[in-house]
Amino acid sequence: MATAQEHYEQVLADVYSWMLGGFDYGIHKNLEFFQKHEISPMGSSRAIDLGAGCGFQSIPLAQLGFSVTAIDLEQKLLNELKENSGKSTIVTIQDDLINFEQYLQGKAELIICMTDTLLHLESKDKVCSLFKKIFSSLEDRGKFIMTFRDLSQELSELDRFIPVKSDEHIIFTCFLEYEPNTVKVHDLIYKKDHNSWKLNKSFYKKLRLSKQWIDHQLEDLGFSKLESNIEHGLVTTIVTK
Numbered sequence: 001m002a003t004a005q006e007h008y009e010q011v012l013a014d015v016y017s018w019m020l021g022g023f024d025y026g027i028h029k030n031l032e033f034f035q036k037h038e039i040s041p042m043g044s045s046r047a048i049d050l051g052a053g054c055g056f057q058s059i060p061l062a063q064l065g066f067s068v069t070a071i072d073l074e075q076k077l078l079n080e081l082k083e084n085s086g087k088s089t090i091v092t093i094q095d096d097l098i099n100f101e102q103y104l105q106g107k108a109e110l111i112i113c114m115t116d117t118l119l120h121l122e123s124k125d126k127v128c129s130l131f132k133k134i135f136s137s138l139e140d141r142g143k144f145i146m147t148f149r150d151l152s153q154e155l156s157e158l159d160r161f162i163p164v165k166s167d168e169h170i171i172f173t174c175f176l177e178y179e180p181n182t183v184k185v186h187d188l189i190y191k192k193d194h195n196s197w198k199l200n201k202s203f204y205k206k207l208r209l210s211k212q213w214i215d216h217q218l219e220d221l222g223f224s225k226l227e228s229n230i231e232h233g234l235v236t237t238i239v240t241k
């Protein structure tokens, strides 16, 4: 089994922005998300993007006036972020997101961890310790935003095969194998090479976290809920300190 870092390096980084509908679409969708939730700098303007990937959130946040530090394990994705960030000065750091405090220069106004990044951590204990660090790193009234897929409900039999995306050059299918606390995510990517198809495959684990469990942990730490909803299996939670 691959670690999250190996999995992104071997299969996902090359197709990541394609898989989510293209770079421009990813930026536009997230800019709309932040505008809809009235996210704009009102304090120190320091924002930390945990698991920033190719910058789908970091770039819109910089456009909105935040000073963004983007942390990710995968250098290929951080390079894509840099190439596409235009005049915005986004600081990119290749490291485990759990170490984010080392890169903070003062408390942050906004910390985000979006699109399943949270599920890549090794255990619920790690998630709890990340939440504690986030609470103590935020300024008063600072916000924490997370989005992730609720994998707590088990799919069965053929429903575990997910057609992720395809076009004339790439066919991406995912197979989910459920375990009590985690899901083994098998990604199978066929790429056209002249007249034949080449298969690139790898699997890694994601945590099964429910919205209820997350809400409970955040409440226990003293966060106040601004929004917590689940739509088409995707949980969006916004809390403030």
Ligand SMILES: C[S@@+](CC[C@H](N)C(=O)[O-])C[C@H]1O[C@@H](n2cnc3c(N)ncnc32)[C@H](O)[C@@H]1O
Binding pocket: 004, 005, 008, 050, 051, 052, 053, 054, 055, 056, 057, 071, 072, 073, 074, 077, 095, 096, 097, 098, 113, 114, 115, 116, 117, 120, 121
């Ligand atoms: C699903 S992607 C989300 C990327 C971006 N937030 C977005 O919405 O497009 C998850 C990202 O988390 C990164 N990642 C996973 N585990 C990590 C860790 N422990 N520390 C830092 N980055 C991590 C991966 O490299 C990947 O870029």
